[in-house]
Amino acid sequence: MNIASLLSTKGVDVITVTPDAPIREAVRLLDTHNIGALVVMGGAERPAGIVSERDIVRALARDESVLDRPVSTVMTKEVIVGAPQDDLVTVSNTMTEHRIRHLPVMDRGRLVGIVSIGDVLKAQRDHYRGEVDTLQLQILGPTA
Amino acid sequence: MSRPGTAEQPLRVAIVGAGPAGYYAAEALLKQDDVVVEVDMFDRLPTPYGLVRAGVAPDHQKIKNVTAAFDKVAAHPRFRFFGGVELGRHLAVEDLRAHYHQILYSTGAQTDRRMGIPGEDLQGSHPATEFVAWYNGHPDYRDCRFDLSQERVAVVGVGNVAVDVVRILCRTPEELEKTDIAEHALEALRRSRVREVYLLGRRGPAQAAFTNPEIKELGELADADVIVRPEEVELDEVSRAALEKSGDRATMKKVEILQSFARRPPAGRRRKLYLRFLVSPVELTGDDRGRVAGIRLVRNTLYATESGAIQAKPTNEFEELPVGLVFRSVGYRGVALPGVPFNESWGVILNERGRVLDPATRTPVVGEYAAGWIKRGPTGVIGTNKPDAAETVACMLEDVRKGAILSPAHPDRAAAERLVRERQPRYVSYEDWLKLDELETARGRRLGRPRVKFCCVEEMLEALGRPRE
Secondary structure: OEHHHHHOOOOOOOOEEOOOOEHHHHHHHHHHOOOOEEEEOOOOOOOOEEEEHHHHHHHHHHOHHHHHOEHHHOOEOOOOOEOOOOEHHHHHHHHHHHOOOEEEEEEOOEEEEEEEHHHHHHHHHHHHHHHHHHHHHHHHOOOO | OOOOOOOOOOEEEEEEOOOHHHHHHHHHHHHOOOOOEEEEEEEOOOOOOOHHHHOOOOOOHHHHHHHHHHHHHHOOOOEEEEEOOOEOOOEOHHHHHHHOOEEEEOOOOOEEOOOOOOOOOOEOEEEHHHHHHHHOOOHHHOOOOOOOOOOEEEEEOOOHHHHHHHHHHHOOHHHHHOOOOOHHHHHHHHOOOOOEEEEEOOOOHHHOOOOHHHHHHHOOOOOEEEEEOHHHHOOOHHHHHHHHHHOOHHHHHHHHHHHHHHHOOOOOOOEEEEEEOOEEEEEEEEOOOOEEEEEEEEEEEEEEOOOOOEEEEEEEEEEEEOOOEEEEOOOEEOOOOOOOOEEOOOOEEOEEOOEEEOOOOOOEEEEEEEOOHHHHOOOOOHHHHHHHHHHHHHHHHHHHHHOOOOOOOOOOHHHHHHHHHHHOOOOEOHHHHHHHHHHHHHHHHHHOOOOOOOOOHHHHHHHOOOOOO
């Protein structure tokens, strides 16, 4: 299984925000699209950062007036990027190891999606369930 | 009007495509108790089971046992099968909308990806899937011709299709005779002059997609020696580091099996199966008659991307392999259905967890769904379609509760059957299929084979006593 199969059933394009947009805008986008993180895109092909609900909550806890400040002040700048052909086992290892919850996906210099650790684990779980099911059927035959 | 889903007014569902995803969806719909569902399953072929019949290799009969589970679903009183009925030919999406509350597409990934290299269209270069469909007796491919008088064949790719193809090419007629391989393929393979088969992998042994049982099986072929270059299955630094970190024992075992092949001296068997790694085709070269004469390969090295994935990059080292036949198996793609939104980036129906989306608004198209490879792309084993279909069915039932379903003009069994009869009088029912199944297995019994397939639609209809068209 690879990232492409996971993005295939997500339907929506990746939601992005610019680094100079106010955090208020990021909050609105997170709410409207019911998601946990936004990819921050500046002028370059590569994401300038990623901003998660956790980043915003942390900033709010320190200073309630943070909503008018630009996204760039709270975003995580060190972004690890994946590719559609990356296999899910590798990606889940990398995400666990680096404690990343969201991975933007780029294909030939273009941002094509974002996957969360939840997406990755669900896909892996379904993959293993499918394998177990197929093996059981081969060994035991169809059961009632 | 009351909400459909009751015994008096069942929810009417059309499933397009009778492969594993279609059956698993039907099963999930029929075994829940909240909504009473009637399922009509359509397939463009008279025969059901999709790739279980036309894809799974004939020497892997055990995998085909899954059809017993599918037959159980089909035996449900609220399930019907209409074989030989094609969407876009006999029926349009509009017809389905007029007869069903919900439509589920499970049509699979029907085309192969191209390699994108010069010479790809020379005579003697084929998609591996065509060869697979041919030896499995798919009616659309029975007239394909593959030049098996060639002595050397290359198969590009190391997924399970590529492995199936090399295994079938290396099997002896005696081995093949015990399977349900199509008669025309058995005849052609009996006369095969193939001596050397090359399986070409872009990356290293640790990244190969084939499974350990599949690779072991290659080492147990009756009359073919497996030949592996020790230097190509030596673990490189990048792969070793990744393996140590992940602790993936199945992959470690895979590398060990391949290394044990590399140490094995050839036993003088008639055919040689070369498993090659870290090479990519860059060009197919032709002779003066436009036929494949060779494949030019570049050596690759491996590197880890920032996400930890291991990818290949070409070096400046090239080699030429003289081969007269090439099969490519570098991935598959779904085909757009007439009138159904398609996602070109991934080669699937545009969908969110199985709900078909309107490309303009990215909101669900009422009453339309997808499951299986046409939903998520060509990955996983047969059973992977079960959780996949379950996810789609959960969305379907949620939409029924919300009342977000179609309002067909003719939501009844009889009207749907009348429509099919009118458009395709020669459709095949499940009872018809079970008859064909019995005839096929009876033909096989006489020869000590699991079955002898009907490989032509006319032949099937004739066996069912239908008049000629």
